[in-house]
Amino acid sequence: MSSIPLPPPGEYIKAVRETSRAARTKANISITPESIKRLLLSPAFTSTFERLRVAHGMAMPLNFPSVASELNVLSVLSLLNFASGYRVPLHQATGRGAFDNIRAFVFSAFISSSTGAGDYFSARGMQNMTETTVADLMNVTDAIHVERPHEQIPGLTVGELGGPVWEVVQLIAKTLKETGDALVAGGYPDLGNFVLEALKEGEKAKKAGGDEAEVTVERLIRGIPAFQDMALVYGEPVYCFKKALLTLHAVALRFGNSDSPSVPVPRTSHLPIFSDNVIPSLLVHLGVIDLSNADASLGLPQLFPDAQSPEKLYRLLDAAEPTAPADKKAKNKEVPKEGPLLTVEQAYVLRAAAIDACELIVETAKELDTSKASEDLSWLKDITLPELDAWIWAVAKDRPDYRKLERFALRNTAYF
Numbered sequence: 001m002s003s004i005p006l007p008p009p010g011e012y013i014k015a016v017r018e019t020s021r022a023a024r025t026k027a028n029i030s031i032t033p034e035s036i037k038r039l040l041l042s043p044a045f046t047s048t049f050e051r052l053r054v055a056h057g058m059a060m061p062l063n064f065p066s067v068a069s070e071l072n073v074l075s076v077l078s079l080l081n082f083a084s085g086y087r088v089p090l091h092q093a094t095g096r097g098a099f100d101n102i103r104a105f106v107f108s109a110f111i112s113s114s115t116g117a118g119d120y121f122s123a124r125g126m127q128n129m130t131e132t133t134v135a136d137l138m139n140v141t142d143a144i145h146v147e148r149p150h151e152q153i154p155g156l157t158v159g160e161l162g163g164p165v166w167e168v169v170q171l172i173a174k175t176l177k178e179t180g181d182a183l184v185a186g187g188y189p190d191l192g193n194f195v196l197e198a199l200k201e202g203e204k205a206k207k208a209g210g211d212e213a214e215v216t217v218e219r220l221i222r223g224i225p226a227f228q229d230m231a232l233v234y235g236e237p238v239y240c241f242k243k244a245l246l247t248l249h250a251v252a253l254r255f256g257n258s259d260s261p262s263v264p265v266p267r268t269s270h271l272p273i274f275s276d277n278v279i280p281s282l283l284v285h286l287g288v289i290d291l292s293n294a295d296a297s298l299g300l301p302q303l304f305p306d307a308q309s310p311e312k313l314y315r316l317l318d319a320a321e322p323t324a325p326a327d328k329k330a331k332n333k334e335v336p337k338e339g340p341l342l343t344v345e346q347a348y349v350l351r352a353a354a355i356d357a358c359e360l361i362v363e364t365a366k367e368l369d370t371s372k373a374s375e376d377l378s379w380l381k382d383i384t385l386p387e388l389d390a391w392i393w394a395v396a397k398d399r400p401d402y403r404k405l406e407r408f409a410l411r412n413t414a415y416f
Contacts, residue, residue, distance in 0.1 A: 004230050004237050012218045013211075015239045016272045017359060020352035023233045027300060029353045030290040036357075036364045039288055040380060041373070042317035048395055050379075053387035055394035057099060058250040062110060067262055072192025074254060076121050077106045078247040079179060079191060079226055080172060084277045084416055085409035088338045089164035093143035097336075101138060105172065108137040122190050126180030131166075131173045138172075140165050167412060175226045175414045182224055194223060195247065196263065203264035213248055213266045220244040229415035231348040238348045240355065242416050246274040249386050273358045273389040276416040277347070278396050280354035281339065281407040287313045288361070289353050298349065303340045303408065320399045339406035347410040358388050 007015035024031075039045055058077060064070035083090065083098040090101050109120040119125045120133070135141045144166040150156035179191060188194045198219035202212030221227045227244040230237055249268045256265050273279060283289040284307045292308055294300035306312060342350070362385055370377035396402050410416075 004232060006222065006228070006230075007237075007239060009218065010214060012221060012239070012241065013214050013270075013272065015237075016241055016245075016355060019236065019238045020240070020272075020275075020355035021359075022236065023238045023349050023352040024356045026234050027295045027298060027349045027353070029294045029300070029349070030292075031288060031353070031357050031360055032290070033364060035288045035290065036361050037368065038317065039286055040361065040365055040368060041370075041377070043319035044286075044317045044395070044399075045391075046375070046377060047319050048398065049383070049387075049391050052391045052394040052398060053383070054253065054390055056246070056250065056253065056386075056390050057103070057393070058246075058253065060107070062107060065114075068192055068196070070254075071196060071251070071263060072121055072190045073106065073110050074250055075191045075195045075247060077103065078243050078250050079224070080106060080175060081243055081246060082175075082414050082416055083168050083171065084407070085341075085411040085413065086164050086168045087407065087409065088336055089143075090168065091335045093140055093165050094138075101168075102172075105134070105138045108139075112137065119190075123180050123183035123188055126176040126191075127184060129173050129176040129180070131169050134169045134173045134176075138169065140169065144169055164411070171412070171414050178225055186223065191224075195220065195251070198223075199251065199264040199266065202266055206266075212264070213268060213271060216248055216266055217241065217244050220247060226414055231344050233345050233349050233352065238352050240275050240348065240351050240415070242274045242276060242351075245271050249274070268386055269384040271386060272355050273385050275351040275354045276393075277339075277351075277407050277409060279358070279389065279392045280350040282392050282396050282402065282405065283354055283357050284350075285312075285402075285405045286316055288357050289350075295349075298346055300346065300349070303342070303346070303350075304406065316401065316405075320401070323400055334403075336403065337406055339408045342408050342410050344410065344413075347408065347413075350408060351416070358385055358392075361388060 060073065080102050081099065083102060087098045090096065090098055094101055096104065113119045113121065120129065135144055144161055144163065145159040146162040147157040147159050150158050183191060183194060198216045201219055202216035205215040206212035221241060221244050227241065229240045229242050248266050249271060251263065252265050252268045255263045280289060284291060284304045287308065290308065291300045291303060362383060365380045365383050368380055370380060
């Protein structure tokens with residue numbers, strides 16, 4: 001159990017914003033109005049925002065027997081939305097990045113369950129999940145061993161379980177088991193039922209004039225350890241709660257326009273961003289988050305040494321160069337370059353900076369004078385935090401030059 005206290009009741013969303021700003025300020029990470037306006041008015045942003053503003057990657061091309069089944073799988077996909085620190089080894093092992101591997105695992109487990117292999121995503125099925133099953137469903141059984149010299153026979157090597165992909169397998173199995181334990185202890189048949197109950201509590205609060213998102217998020221975080229995404233920075237808690245917030249937004253995107261009144265749909269346009277490693281890294285590369293004068297005792301200025309290069313910024317903020325579909329597909333298969341491996345404190349202060357940066361970006365967009373722009377940019381005043389989050393996350397995959405940009409990595413975490 002974490003020794004970090006949870007926020008006061010009713011203040012979880014507020015705590016994300018306030019602790020993020022405090023950590024970013026204390027670390028002396030600079031975010032200027034000029035750098036924000038430069039991004040908002042750049043061709044890179046204005047030419048792609050409309051297309052990418054809802055591209056969170058949570059759509060599931062599966063046939064579900066019921067709304068309850070779909071909600072459960074969607075909730076599990078949000079729960080397991082981590083492994084970003086293993087992007088490069090996963091690319092080397094499977095040709096796919098972290099989230100694409102997680103999504104493939106979830107789809108494979110659901111399809112296997114549907115064909116009589118036992119329901120992996122029931123509470124009991126999660127409790128009984130093994131590393132062997134995870135590796136099989138991820139199709140990585142040939143990537144979870146490392147060789148070491150035999151202790152007694154010179155020249156002989158022996159294989160044993162280990163390496164970064166094995167760490168991912170262990171994290172997935174541990175998260176599912178831990179969540180299954182919590183669900184069984186609470187009397188829930190699966191995660192979807194738990195999420196549905198939290199959504200209904202939120203709906204009740206909404207009818208009484210409260211914020212349903214606040215109530216639902218708090219319930220998710222209190223009930224499921226894998227949603228308790230927080231760390232100490234400078235001895236003070238920083239709350240990110242990426243996966244809990246994303247769960248709400250995924251529900252809103254999927255069921256917001258559906259004819260499924262059985263799933264209450266929370267309002268999510270006011271939620272903080274779902275901070276991972278992609279968003280802060282990209283905001284550094286795009287010149288919004290400036291680490292050049294940040295806290296040297298945390299080693300922040302050295303993390304992305306060429307990020308403030310004017311020539312590089314100019315290219316990145318310009319419109320993307322046209323790419324033939326075949327070239328784009330080939331480049332997507334390239335193994336990306338490993339970014340800096342961070343400590344927990346470094347990772348959380350950068351994630352906090354991204355949360356605060358996006359708050360400032362949306363605030364600036366609402367007040368931005370676009371009357372002298374050569375095109376109609378009045379839509380900038382209406383952008384929301386989840387849309388901005390989606391754009392940053394999606395454009396990082398969309399542009400070949402952005403795909404090559406280094407992202408920081410934190411290993412051995414199940415939070416992002």
